[in-house]
Amino acid sequence: MDAFRLYGHKESGNCLKTLWTARHLGLDFEWIEIDIFKGASRTDEFLALNPAGQVPLLERSDGRTLAQSNAILLYMAEGSDLIPQDAFDRAKMMEWLFWEQYSHEPYIAVRRSQLRFHARRASDLDPDLLSKGRRALGVMEMRLLAREYFVAEQLTLADIALVAYTRVAHEGGFDLADFPAVQGWVRRVESALSLPHAGDHAMAG
Numbered sequence: 001m002d003a004f005r006l007y008g009h010k011e012s013g014n015c016l017k018t019l020w021t022a023r024h025l026g027l028d029f030e031w032i033e034i035d036i037f038k039g040a041s042r043t044d045e046f047l048a049l050n051p052a053g054q055v056p057l058l059e060r061s062d063g064r065t066l067a068q069s070n071a072i073l074l075y076m077a078e079g080s081d082l083i084p085q086d087a088f089d090r091a092k093m094m095e096w097l098f099w100e101q102y103s104h105e106p107y108i109a110v111r112r113s114q115l116r117f118h119a120r121r122a123s124d125l126d127p128d129l130l131s132k133g134r135r136a137l138g139v140m141e142m143r144l145l146a147r148e149y150f151v152a153e154q155l156t157l158a159d160i161a162l163v164a165y166t167r168v169a170h171e172g173g174f175d176l177a178d179f180p181a182v183q184g185w186v187r188r189v190e191s192a193l194s195l196p197h198a199g200d201h202a203m204a205g
Contacts, residue, residue, distance in 0.1 A: 003028040008056040013164030014069040089152040096158035107133035112172030144181035167198040
């Protein structure tokens with residue numbers, strides 16, 4: 001793959017999962033930090049690249065751009081071991097990628113953002129964020145009770161996509177001690193990606 005640019009913000013799990021994947025695969029890329037809290041994704045220059053004003057964004061050397069984190073993951077990982085060769089396993093990985101954006105990120109990531117970056121009090125938040133976030137973690141727990149990874153007993157994009165916000169779920173008020181299989185999986189994926197253990201202090205309790 002030719003060299004490319006990745007635009008993102010390192011406090012965003014959606015951005016970090018593209019960065020981790022690019023590093024894991026040893027791709028030739030340049031990371032460009034976009035401070036979304038200071039409006040850097042709303043400048044004329046950035047909107048010319050992505051009219052939606054969102055990160056992450058991949059820019060190819062030929063000028064073509066690609067948005068949406070999981071689409072970027074699929075593009076970068078084409079032909080790698082992060083995408084299963086078996087058709088069913090590949091579809092199962094896609095199932096988890098869709099689920100992550102629809103049933104996981106809207107609750108766990110949003111509650112974390114409200115508490116950590118917007119100084120909201122937990123009592124003022126929509127209670128559905130906590131209950132639906134815990135439900136998502138429960139679904140993950142059931143999947144991981146008898147397996148090491150989400151698909152085909154190997155690290156895939158499904159794990160990278162799901163770990164991004166799960167590993168910092170404690171910052172949104174979710175106690176991973178209630179989900180031991182998820183807790184163990186987080187550590188395995190962090191180790192596979194050479195990441196520090198984000199939840200050490202939370203997991204210790």
